[in-house]
Amino acid sequence: MSLLSALSNARSSLATVSAQTALVSRNIGNAQNTAATRKYANLSAGAAGGVQVVSIAQSQNHALFQSMTSATGGLAAANAMSDSLTSIQNVVGDVDATTTPSNTLTALQAALSQYAVSPEDPQTARAAIDAAKDVVNSLNNATKAVQSARKDADDQLTAAASDMNDILSQFQALNDGIVKGTATGSDVTDLVDQRDQLVTKLSGYVGVNVQVRSGNDMVLTTDSGITLFETTARSVEFTPQTAYDATVTGSPFKIDGVSVSGANSAMPIKSGSVYGLLTFRDETAVTYQGQLDQIASTLVDDFSESGTYNAQTGSFDPATGTSASPIQKFQGLFNVALGSTVGAAGSISVDPAFDNDPTLLRDGQTVDYNTTNSSGFTGRLNQLISAFSTQRSFDGSLGAGSQGSIISYAGSSTAWLQAQRSAAKDDIDYQSTLLSGTKSALSDKTGVNLDEEMTNLLDLERSYQASSKIISTIGNMVDSLLNIR
Amino acid sequence: MSINGVFRTSVSGMNAQANRLSAISDNIGNADTEGYKRSETEFSSLILPQSGGQYNSGSVSTHIRKTISQAGTTATTSSATDVAIQGDGFFVVQDGSGRDYYTRAGSFVEKTQNNGGTETTYLVNSAGYRLTGTSLTDGSAGAIELPVGKLIAPTQTKSADFSLQLPASSEVVSAAPTATSAAGAAYTKKTSVVVYNQLGEARTLDVYLTKTADGDATASPATDDTWKISIFDQAQSTNGGFPYTNVATGDTGVHEEFTATFNPVTGKETSGLGKQAIALADGSSVDVDFSSLTQYDSDFSAKLTADGNPAGYISDFEISDQGVVNGVMNTGNSIPLFQLNLARFSAPDQLTAGVGNVYSASLASGTPEIGVPGVNGFGALQSNALEQSNVDLSTELTDMIQSQRSYGANSKVFQTGSEILDVIINLKR
Numbered sequence: 001m002s003l004l005s006a007l008s009n010a011r012s013s014l015a016t017v018s019a020q021t022a023l024v025s026r027n028i029g030n031a032q033n034t035a036a037t038r039k040y041a042n043l044s045a046g047a048a049g050g051v052q053v054v055s056i057a058q059s060q061n062h063a064l065f066q067s068m069t070s071a072t073g074g075l076a077a078a079n080a081m082s083d084s085l086t087s088i089q090n091v092v093g094d095v096d097a098t099t100t101p102s103n104t105l106t107a108l109q110a111a112l113s114q115y116a117v118s119p120e121d122p123q124t125a126r127a128a129i130d131a132a133k134d135v136v137n138s139l140n141n142a143t144k145a146v147q148s149a150r151k152d153a154d155d156q157l158t159a160a161a162s163d164m165n166d167i168l169s170q171f172q173a174l175n176d177g178i179v180k181g182t183a184t185g186s187d188v189t190d191l192v193d194q195r196d197q198l199v200t201k202l203s204g205y206v207g208v209n210v211q212v213r214s215g216n217d218m219v220l221t222t223d224s225g226i227t228l229f230e231t232t233a234r235s236v237e238f239t240p241q242t243a244y245d246a247t248v249t250g251s252p253f254k255i256d257g258v259s260v261s262g263a264n265s266a267m268p269i270k271s272g273s274v275y276g277l278l279t280f281r282d283e284t285a286v287t288y289q290g291q292l293d294q295i296a297s298t299l300v301d302d303f304s305e306s307g308t309y310n311a312q313t314g315s316f317d318p319a320t321g322t323s324a325s326p327i328q329k330f331q332g333l334f335n336v337a338l339g340s341t342v343g344a345a346g347s348i349s350v351d352p353a354f355d356n357d358p359t360l361l362r363d364g365q366t367v368d369y370n371t372t373n374s375s376g377f378t379g380r381l382n383q384l385i386s387a388f389s390t391q392r393s394f395d396g397s398l399g400a401g402s403q404g405s406i407i408s409y410a411g412s413s414t415a416w417l418q419a420q421r422s423a424a425k426d427d428i429d430y431q432s433t434l435l436s437g438t439k440s441a442l443s444d445k446t447g448v449n450l451d452e453e454m455t456n457l458l459d460l461e462r463s464y465q466a467s468s469k470i471i472s473t474i475g476n477m478v479d480s481l482l483n484i485r
Numbered sequence: 486m487s488i489n490g491v492f493r494t495s496v497s498g499m500n501a502q503a504n505r506l507s508a509i510s511d512n513i514g515n516a517d518t519e520g521y522k523r524s525e526t527e528f529s530s531l532i533l534p535q536s537g538g539q540y541n542s543g544s545v546s547t548h549i550r551k552t553i554s555q556a557g558t559t560a561t562t563s564s565a566t567d568v569a570i571q572g573d574g575f576f577v578v579q580d581g582s583g584r585d586y587y588t589r590a591g592s593f594v595e596k597t598q599n600n601g602g603t604e605t606t607y608l609v610n611s612a613g614y615r616l617t618g619t620s621l622t623d624g625s626a627g628a629i630e631l632p633v634g635k636l637i638a639p640t641q642t643k644s645a646d647f648s649l650q651l652p653a654s655s656e657v658v659s660a661a662p663t664a665t666s667a668a669g670a671a672y673t674k675k676t677s678v679v680v681y682n683q684l685g686e687a688r689t690l691d692v693y694l695t696k697t698a699d700g701d702a703t704a705s706p707a708t709d710d711t712w713k714i715s716i717f718d719q720a721q722s723t724n725g726g727f728p729y730t731n732v733a734t735g736d737t738g739v740h741e742e743f744t745a746t747f748n749p750v751t752g753k754e755t756s757g758l759g760k761q762a763i764a765l766a767d768g769s770s771v772d773v774d775f776s777s778l779t780q781y782d783s784d785f786s787a788k789l790t791a792d793g794n795p796a797g798y799i800s801d802f803e804i805s806d807q808g809v810v811n812g813v814m815n816t817g818n819s820i821p822l823f824q825l826n827l828a829r830f831s832a833p834d835q836l837t838a839g840v841g842n843v844y845s846a847s848l849a850s851g852t853p854e855i856g857v858p859g860v861n862g863f864g865a866l867q868s869n870a871l872e873q874s875n876v877d878l879s880t881e882l883t884d885m886i887q888s889q890r891s892y893g894a895n896s897k898v899f900q901t902g903s904e905i906l907d908v909i910i911n912l913k914r
Contacts, residue, residue, distance in 0.1 A: 002877035002878075002879065002880070003877065003878060003879045004516065004558075004873075004876070004877055004878050004879075005558040005873075005877075008558055008560050008873060009558075011560075012560065012561055015561070049558070050558070050559070050560070050561065052561040052869070052870075176815075176816055176817045177817070178817075179816075179817030179818075180800075180801075180813055180814075180815070180816070180817035182817075183803075183811075183813045183817060183818075183819040184565065184801050184803055184813050185565070185803065209786070211788055213788075213790055214790075215817070217817075219788070219789075221676075221786075221787070224784075224785070225674060225676060225784070225785040225786060225787060226675065226676070227676050227677045227678075227787075230677065230678055230679060230789065231678075231679035231687065231791075232679050232687055232689070234677065234689075235725065237725065254725065256675070256677055256691075256725070257675070257691065257719075257722065257724075257725035257726045258675050264669070266671070266672055266673055266674060266675065267674055267675065267785070477879075478878060478879065478882075481879055481882045481883070482882065484886055
């Protein structure tokens with residue numbers, strides 16, 4: 001060890017300290033950036049003394065990062081579901097609103113009762129027809145709201161697919177840069193931060209699982225194992241439907257050729273806004289539409305007219321049928337083909353003939369109930385009123401019960417929608433708490449701590465002073481040598 | 486004998502010290518030259534035969550010895566092509582005419598030279614000597630010519646590793662899909678991996694995993710869970726899915742199917758699938774390692790890796806500890822290009838010094854022994870580092886003072902002799 005090598009060691013220490021100080025200033029600059037990780041230098045002693053920066057590393061916590069991305073996906077799914085349900089709820093109204101199918105049905109029943117009290121009064125007849133129009137509007141508007149919410153979901157899925165493709169191609173550029181930088185030993189920590197940010201962004205669309213391969217190469221799969229990125233970006237494909245009604249089935253959302261949702265999907269995803277939108281579009285909305293259609297088709301059935309053909313009068317009598325002339329059923333007040341369920345709520349309307357002549361409600365349109373043509377006839381009206389409270393069975397798979405009167409079914413349908421929405425809201429609360437928890441845990445582990453950085457800075461300052469002291473001491477020693485005469 | 490001998494001896498002493506001062510000035514001048522080896526001055530006495538009571542003063546002769554075998558300290562730099570040897574050995578460099586020289590100065594930089602119209606990029610040190618090595622692509626030795634701006638041939642995927650966890654609870658699908666299956670064919674799971682063919686084209690292989698039979702451990706004989714692993718080339722897919730058939734040519738393309746069986750009790754493979762060759766559409770084949778297949782009651786997970794790289798350009802170079810010059814491509818792949826060789830001598834201090842910190846072999850140094858860094862006693866390489874000179878300024882300065890005093894003493898002897906001669910001359914007035 002000679003004087004000069006002591007000098008070069010002190011110099012290497014100065015260089016290292018200045019490199020570390022640069023890192024500290026970078027860390028402090030990013031103290032408020034939640035996505036930034038703490039960078040630090042790995043030092044190593046040289047073979048003949050001295051010190052050198054071997055690499056720049058960053059604090060990472062893979063497990064916490066993974067739970068952060070999965071919480072992001074969960075929150076995005078809950079948000080997408082809640083937003084779509086809220087848009088329907090705004091049109092349908094909550095249980096107290098007069099516009100809900102159940103409340104308009106109750107109003108129709110009341111109007112019919114009023115009509116039955118004074119069957120000769122054209123005013124009450126008109127009021128009953130108006131109440132029926134309210135029911136029709138309520139069902140039509142709810143259907144429109146459900147189908148336009150499905151269309152909105154489709155539009156959002158289209159945007160999600162193009163965003164995901166963009167993110168994946170950016171990811172590819174970053175990943176290539178990181179792999180290359182890692183091979184040459186350059187500082188890739190900022191690129192890694194950016195790549196992690198893209199993963200977080202992507203996990204808002206679909207749940208993402210991350211694998212890191214040799215050379216800092218990353219592989220992304222969905223939470224169900226579909227490849228999103230492996231060396232190259234896989235394509236995300238989605239073709240929206242041009243229009244929605246109750247009969248249209250949404251087109252599949254495909255990643256790497258695999259459909260991510262639906263009964264036929266082998267690998268259904270479990271979180272992310274794409275999951276929320278697909279679940280809403282293909283399950284929740286379809287179920288609610290089914291409930292509306294059940295109400296509509298039951299209503300059509302209730303108001304239908306049935307009778308047997310009377311050859312003498314040339315009209316239909318409300319008589320019990322015989323084998324020679326069986327009972328035939330005809331559309332009544334509501335204009336939808338009998339027996340059809342899918343889309344009934346969307347196409348239901350009040351027959352214009354009833355609108356022109358409200359007394360048809362009392363007397364019957366095709367079937368002649370009021371054979372005596374009495375203005376005080378109430379038999380048909382009472383029959384219609386009692387139908388509202390008749391117990392009947394509904395499709396239990398739709399979630400609003402399988403037994404009950406049409407009014408109670410309509411009520412439980414509105415309540416079901418409300419419950420779905422409040423469940424989505426609760427989910428948002430839970431997921432956002434979880435997300436902020438994991439975010440702060442991740443930030444505690446990998447983020448920049450100002451106290452720590454300032455302490456480091458003090459240490460570095462002392463180290464720099466000590467090294468400069470060594471240099472000035474060696475300088476003095478060489479000086480004293482030169483001064484020998 | 487005679488007083489004249491005193492003059493001869495003191496002059497030779499002064500000459501010797503002048504030589505020593507020259508060497509010291511060289512050493513101090515090159516104190517900051519990378520790879521410089523200090524010269525040591527050694528003296529030997531030349532004593533004349535003595536007769537009777539007379540003392541015949543002799544003289545002193547000077548020998549210069551280079552301390553080539555002493556390593557200098559290592560200082561770190563920021564260039565990846567700066568290398569220092571940690572231990573024995575010399576870099577083998579060449580001048581423009583192809584003659585070999587040896588050096589410890591490792592500050593190599595890229596330098597492009599135009600030789601009759603063709604541009605060649607060499608790694609040269611500060612004195613312009615070109616670094617030599619053995620090409621790892623064609624085995625030729627000579628000055629390293631870096632493929633800057635030249636297209637690097639692609640490397641075909643030779644091997645791949647599939648680590649799959651297949652969920653035990655999966656439903657059985659009656660039959661695995663084939664290349665001609667209709668769109669929407671049933672399968673259990675799917676994943677994909679990128680491989681490269683001889684043209685460097687990235688081909689995505691779609692890997693479909695289909696559980697075709699549930700095992701029964703209680704049956705006699707016990708049966709196994711069966712999974713089919715079907716591999717297709719995505720380029721032959723129809724809208725990213727089945728059927729995998731080129732409709733125009735009727736070519737069914739790549740379709741490989743392997744069967745993996747699992748013990749329903751342990752979830753482990755009953756007979757290892759091991760390594761299997763997959764034939765690609767272009768006629769090449771890839772060895773796939775299926776050694777890590779499991780079927781536990783856990784979610785599906787797939788870890789697929791494959792080697793190979795597409796054609797591309799080299800954007801950066803680095804030198805590894807073992808002396809391999811790697812080109813880093815714009816795609817991030819690292820391609821080994823050259824192997825640096827080190828030379829070793831039986832008597833390195835006897836090498837002949839040349840201009841630019843280089844040495845050439847001499848009879849006394851012996852012939853060079855060529856070897857790979859870090860192997861058989863050759864020193865390992867450290868990149869981002871340079872070997873400093875082995876000059877110690879304090880030693881040189883003290884030597885200089887010593888030399889000055891010695892010179893003064895010799896001149897005093899000369900002066901005394903001269904005064905004595907004066908006395909003798911003045912005997913006669």
